[in-house]
Amino acid sequence: MHRVVLPETGTMDVWRDAARRLASHDVPPSEIEWVVGEADQGLFDAQPLPAGEGRALKVPRAFLDLADRAILHRDPASPGLLYQALMRLQDQPHLLADEADPLVRKLEVLRKSVRRDIHKMRAFVRFRELPGDGLRRRFAAWFEPEHRIVEANAGFFCRRFADMDWAIHTPDLSALWQDGALSFAPGAPRPDLPDDAAEALWATYFANIFNPARIKLDSMRQHMPRKYWKNMPETAQIPAMLAGAEARVDGMRAAAATVAPTRAAAITDGYRAAMPQAPQVIETLDDARAGCQLCTRCDLCRNATQAVFGEGLPDARLMIVGEQPGDQEDLAGRPFVGRAGQVLDGAMQAAGIDRGRTWITNAVKHFKFTPRGKRRLHQTPNGDEVQACKWWLGLERGFVQPQLTVALGGTAALALTGRKDAMIRRRGRMEETAEGPVLISWHPSYILRLPDAGAAKAARAELIEDLRLARSVVAG
Amino acid sequence: MKPDLARKLAILSDAAKYDASCASSGTERRDSRKGGLGSTEGSGICHAYTPDGRCISLLKILMTNFCIFDCAYCVNRVSSNVERARFSVEEVVSLTLEFYRRNYIEGLFLSSGIIRSPDHTMADMVRIAKTLREEHGFKGYIHLKTIPDASPELIDEAGLYADRLSINIELPQDESIRALAPEKRPETIRTAMARVRGAREASRETSHTGKRPARFAPAGQSTQMIVGADGASDATILNTSARLYASYGLKRVYYSAFSPIPDSSAMLPLVKPPLIREHRLYQADWLMRFYGFEAEEIASATPDGMLDLGVDPKLGWALAHREDFPVDVNRASREQLLRVPGFGTKTVDRILSARRHRTLEWDDLVRIGASMTKARPFVSLPGWSPGGLTDADNLRARFAPPPQQLSLF
Numbered sequence: 001m002h003r004v005v006l007p008e009t010g011t012m013d014v015w016r017d018a019a020r021r022l023a024s025h026d027v028p029p030s031e032i033e034w035v036v037g038e039a040d041q042g043l044f045d046a047q048p049l050p051a052g053e054g055r056a057l058k059v060p061r062a063f064l065d066l067a068d069r070a071i072l073h074r075d076p077a078s079p080g081l082l083y084q085a086l087m088r089l090q091d092q093p094h095l096l097a098d099e100a101d102p103l104v105r106k107l108e109v110l111r112k113s114v115r116r117d118i119h120k121m122r123a124f125v126r127f128r129e130l131p132g133d134g135l136r137r138r139f140a141a142w143f144e145p146e147h148r149i150v151e152a153n154a155g156f157f158c159r160r161f162a163d164m165d166w167a168i169h170t171p172d173l174s175a176l177w178q179d180g181a182l183s184f185a186p187g188a189p190r191p192d193l194p195d196d197a198a199e200a201l202w203a204t205y206f207a208n209i210f211n212p213a214r215i216k217l218d219s220m221r222q223h224m225p226r227k228y229w230k231n232m233p234e235t236a237q238i239p240a241m242l243a244g245a246e247a248r249v250d251g252m253r254a255a256a257a258t259v260a261p262t263r264a265a266a267i268t269d270g271y272r273a274a275m276p277q278a279p280q281v282i283e284t285l286d287d288a289r290a291g292c293q294l295c296t297r298c299d300l301c302r303n304a305t306q307a308v309f310g311e312g313l314p315d316a317r318l319m320i321v322g323e324q325p326g327d328q329e330d331l332a333g334r335p336f337v338g339r340a341g342q343v344l345d346g347a348m349q350a351a352g353i354d355r356g357r358t359w360i361t362n363a364v365k366h367f368k369f370t371p372r373g374k375r376r377l378h379q380t381p382n383g384d385e386v387q388a389c390k391w392w393l394g395l396e397r398g399f400v401q402p403q404l405t406v407a408l409g410g411t412a413a414l415a416l417t418g419r420k421d422a423m424i425r426r427r428g429r430m431e432e433t434a435e436g437p438v439l440i441s442w443h444p445s446y447i448l449r450l451p452d453a454g455a456a457k458a459a460r461a462e463l464i465e466d467l468r469l470a471r472s473v474v475a476g
Numbered sequence: 477m478k479p480d481l482a483r484k485l486a487i488l489s490d491a492a493k494y495d496a497s498c499a500s501s502g503t504e505r506r507d508s509r510k511g512g513l514g515s516t517e518g519s520g521i522c523h524a525y526t527p528d529g530r531c532i533s534l535l536k537i538l539m540t541n542f543c544i545f546d547c548a549y550c551v552n553r554v555s556s557n558v559e560r561a562r563f564s565v566e567e568v569v570s571l572t573l574e575f576y577r578r579n580y581i582e583g584l585f586l587s588s589g590i591i592r593s594p595d596h597t598m599a600d601m602v603r604i605a606k607t608l609r610e611e612h613g614f615k616g617y618i619h620l621k622t623i624p625d626a627s628p629e630l631i632d633e634a635g636l637y638a639d640r641l642s643i644n645i646e647l648p649q650d651e652s653i654r655a656l657a658p659e660k661r662p663e664t665i666r667t668a669m670a671r672v673r674g675a676r677e678a679s680r681e682t683s684h685t686g687k688r689p690a691r692f693a694p695a696g697q698s699t700q701m702i703v704g705a706d707g708a709s710d711a712t713i714l715n716t717s718a719r720l721y722a723s724y725g726l727k728r729v730y731y732s733a734f735s736p737i738p739d740s741s742a743m744l745p746l747v748k749p750p751l752i753r754e755h756r757l758y759q760a761d762w763l764m765r766f767y768g769f770e771a772e773e774i775a776s777a778t779p780d781g782m783l784d785l786g787v788d789p790k791l792g793w794a795l796a797h798r799e800d801f802p803v804d805v806n807r808a809s810r811e812q813l814l815r816v817p818g819f820g821t822k823t824v825d826r827i828l829s830a831r832r833h834r835t836l837e838w839d840d841l842v843r844i845g846a847s848m849t850k851a852r853p854f855v856s857l858p859g860w861s862p863g864g865l866t867d868a869d870n871l872r873a874r875f876a877p878p879p880q881q882l883s884l885f
Contacts (some may be wrong), residue, residue, distance in 0.1 A: 125579050160507065162511075201485060209490075210737070214735055219530075242527050331673060402656055
């Protein structure tokens with residue numbers, strides 16, 4: 001029988017050295033007794049560890065992470081279980097991936113319990129300020145962890161409270177941080193810490209942030225188990241908070257609505273009067289833009305971020321109309337600024353058209369989409385939506401009075417000509433309408449969607465060709 | 477400390493409690509080893525829990541509860557007669573730091589009523605965050621409730637100091653916002669969210685010179701909507717959430733059951749807060765974010781668009797789609813396993829990992845952490861087949877709590 005005594009601090013390193021030595025000589029788990037903390041003799045005289053390194057051992061990184069936490073568990077079986085896993089890993093390198101294995105599951109449960117204890121210590125330690133006249137403020141706390149986690153957890157408090165001196169005392173071990181240096185001292189009984197005025201304010205906060213209309217005691221107890229309460233000053237108020245809760249809520253319900261303070265109406269009237277209003281009469285392009293921002297003519301306004309009105313030269317000779325704003329346009333509030341906009345910009349440049357000398361807009365002013373996880377999928381607007389939005393497009397055409405309007409894609413063509421025919425027969429042609437001539441071309445998004453590179457290239461060339469034609473028409 | 481500070485703290489924390497969020501997770505890693513105070517290490521920490529079951533992670537306070545807006549659901553509306561108070565910049569800074577040093581909190585969640593103007597209020601809030609960061613080297617967590625009508629430049633500045641920004645959508649339907657919060661505009665709220673998304677994306681792009689731009693709200697943005705103050709169905713609420721997640725990259729949508737407030741408005745009668753409904757909405761939200769469910773699927777399990785209060789939404793969906801079950805645990809895809817009631821995401825990961833090494837049986841699944849009482853009718857594995865159980869008429873009744881017995885009159 002081998003006996004290994006593990007210290008309260010540095011447990012993992014000692015376990016690892018001993019386990020490596022024993023396993024390398026294939027000592028079976030049943031022949032090892034693991035003891036933490038106490039150094040007194042066991043029932044038998046223990047054999048010394050085997051001398052020298054035996055065979056080489058291999059473990060995955062994940063095992064070291066698991067052992068690093070599970071070894072801190074107070075269950076006296078945990079060093080032995082880890083040793084069993086170490087032995088089995090030599091034949092089954094993927095053992096840890098199988099959580100249906102009873103040993104792996106047991107170790108995972110140990111690790112989870114230690115992790116939770118570490119987390120709860122970070123949450124529930126309460127410092128009190130100690131008197132002092134040095135440059136650094138001094139704080140101390142008393143805490144009772146479930147497992148041997150103080151050493152492993154001290155780093156968190158060093159990283160967080162670097163600029164003050166602090167001590168966390170526990171029954172087994174004290175962590176001390178002084179002038180930027182960490183040390184440990186043996187455990188001690190609960191120290192008598194001086195009162196701290198901040199605790200009264202904290203209690204005030206705790207009592208007032210609580211909503212008496214929604215009592216969920218199970219949830220509170222699940223996350224803040226009672227065993228921690230005695231070292232948390234705020235919990236003393238819980239009985240009184242609960243006792244008064246029902247009466248407070250009944251009081252709110254019973255109270256009749258009060259008369260608003262006299263100043264209230266004047267304040268809200270003033271604010272509301274200054275809010276943007278839809279213009280009564282639309283006399284300019286700017287009126288139309290302002291009215292469009294508040295448009296509720298169809299339901300698309302509920303889903304989109306904002307209306308995207310046209311932009312450019314208010315008396316442009318060339319007007320370009322797309323389908324609707326896309327994801328980027330919806331966020332930015334400007335037409336053709338996303339990927340399709342880049343295609344259009346490129347084509348306009350190739351055709352010798354200055355974007356700033358045109359009026360660029362869309363047939364539909366709000367983005368229609370369907371949400372898919374973190375993305376928005378474009379949806380084609382339906383006839384009613386196009387119809388509702390023709391009001392704004394008509395105003396734009398009326399104020400800008402372009403010599404020629406280019407319709408990019410089927411939706412723009414529908415809005416501008418009222419006809420839905422197949423694009424393949426209409427592309428590249430002029431169509432006369434009561435409001436002026438319309439030239440029909442591909443929408444840049446259509447070019448982006450074409451799966452065949454050759455077809456996309458051809459369509460892009462046709463868009464450029466159409467824009468050249470448009471340029472020659474308005475230049476003439 | 478001065479007694480009037482305690483009074484202000486009481487008023488301004490009481491007024492802040494209707495914001496559900498207290499999260500302090502998901503931000504960048506920082507610590508104070510090179511100066512200053514505080515740290516953030518990725519996972520949030522809840523420092524205490526109140527009897528309402530909500531955690532206290534942050535000092536959640538209003539800068540002031542004076543407000544020029546008149547939102548019917550809000551205790552701080554201009555027409556309410558609640559006691560008013562206002563913190564100075566120094567008071568908020570000092571409370572945050574002193575609470576932090578005693579390990580009461582992870583940081584500050586600052587919200588405010590609107591005083592004078594949205595810009596004026598937002599500028600004061602930004603000043604508090606800036607003072608904490610720049611004068612005191614505060615490395616803890618800061619969440620700023622953004623005022624949507626404030627100028628975009630102030631939102632941009634807020635993102636430099638805050639870990640998280642949030643803008644409340646308030647209510648699930650535009651019409652309700654216009655009716656109950658007449659000074660707020662849904663399109664302005666959405667535009668502010670779009671601004672935050674844009675600034676966050678820009679902050680993550682390295683410019684062509686290789687310079688990294690300043691960080692911007694590294695813990696992202698969130699929002700909150702009140703449940704039960706208007707007539708919106710759960711389907712409407714979930715569709716609104718799905719749209720917000722897709723449009724603005726929100727980290728979270730919080731649902732807040734409309735709960736009685738002191739000095740309530742005559743427009744909104746006080747009801748018992750629909751806590752179970754709120755809970756079901758959170759579960760449904762979880763299904764959308766981590767289980768691959770679409771909003772329509774979840775709500776389509778019931779004809780009226782309301783979630784079944786008796787069973788959780790995943791079980792509700794499975795009960796309405798029995799033709800998809802039982803699922804063969806040893807062969808099913810990840811997507812199929814995620815739809816099994818009683819299997820969480822971690823359970824599914826463990827199943828996928830473990831079944832490479834063995835054929836999983838009942839006891840294996842119990843060890844892995846599956847809730848087999850729930851999963852029973854929906855899975856098949858060696859030694860277990862649900863037989864007629866999957867299609868049993870009384871299957872829902874086996875899960876739903878028994879109806880409360882009527883008492884004799």
